[in-house]
Amino acid sequence: MKNARNIKDQLYEQVARIGKVFSSPKRLELIELLCQGEKTVETLSRETSISVKLTSAHLRELRMAHLVETERQGKNIYYRLADKSVADLWVQIHTLAENRLIELQLALQKIATQPNDFVPSNRESLMKAARKGEVVVLDVRPTEEFLAAHLPFARSIPLEELRQRLSELPKDRSIVAYCRGPYCLMAKDAVELLRQEGYTAIHLRDGVAEWAVASSL
């Protein structure tokens, strides 16, 4: 019957609304930032180098798909992900992309800290070592993002303050630095700085969203 076709069209149409949100590079970057905690339009605009107006327009798309919520606090409007599963979906999509697209693998190799960054296989051993204090897990994101959520046992030193605060870190233990996720360059920069200064530093590709997904498997 023709009616069935009609109903099905409606169903797929609705699901595609969610897919559309994840089909634009700029929106993906906004989503990744929102995975770090709630943020104002201005902050999102600045961090992504997208104009405020265009940021607002993209956020509107996210809002209309009910993937983000807004809250007014004084002059500013804060955006946050409507549900943890939005972050999960971002992680699953970029993971699939990394597995399937050679082009992405090549682009990622360019920014990988040599020789090897931390890979999924040893998340458990990393936690064990962090618990015992054998390694220092270092969060180099801005303080607000650390406060919103961070990895277990992590210590916060934002990248901009790292050079001044080097003395807080031990030279006799490995330092595992992480930031917003595999597409964020802050941890890479931190590791380079630390190595120059004689520390043993390792780059963990995970951000909090990636870690959360991996931990729940």
Add this chain to the structure above:
Amino acid sequence: MKNARNIKDQLYEQVARIGKVFSSPKRLELIELLCQGEKTVETLSRETSISVKLTSAHLRELRMAHLVETERQGKNIYYRLADKSVADLWVQIHTLAENRLIELQLALQKIATQPNDFVPSNRESLMKAARKGEVVVLDVRPTEEFLAAHLPFARSIPLEELRQRLSELPKDRSIVAYCRGPYCLMAKDAVELLRQEGYTAIHLRDGVAEWAVASSL
């Protein structure tokens, strides 16, 4: 530095290639069908009521995103998902859509078999009952799809043959019918037929992809 911006743009651009695939209703329908097993262009076109040319064009998008693989068998070209995780992503996207979009919830209510269809909470108890033979799990999809993959303990009777083969089913036990997933109407039709004929029938919303995701949690 400007270079960093450039690299990041490339990365999100690549991930968006995957997102784009999931941003069109027609492609979603094709993906859902491909979750049931490999199929020819002609079959996909017929099952979705999309013209062959347009089906081919959409499949081209899937191919260019490396989400499907093709194999020539005689005259026909068979398409199949390149990886199980593509099916997983489809499940996660439509699940998120169902959780976030009221419009989708309403549309789904229209096609839900009354009073209640099987919900995620009792997957384990369903399997227990199926193992003991207390319920019959009935797969009403075409035979090829059943052969490609099916739920544990499931029995295959395609919807078109169901009326003729009713005698194969017991009247003293519940029959749990499933098909391609929550957007497929075959199980609903099967349940309606079975109830008319005096059977105790229940509609399971899961297809094999949904079941696989739920089972691995």
Add this chain to the structure above:
DNA sequence: TTAACATTCCAACAATAATTAGAATGATTA
């Protein structure tokens, strides 16, 4: 109340994607 600010809404234009028709390819059957 006014000024300043953050953000959104509206309208226009540019860029990209969806759809269709016609020609081309490559395998099979007569």
Add this chain to the structure above:
DNA sequence: TAATCATTCTAATTATTGTTGGAATGTTAA
């Protein structure tokens, strides 16, 4: 070998999205 079939490729047309600038909204601070 020619004819047929399934499928893709190319090009043209239409529909949808992305982007930008200017006006409008709602909030705070003077």
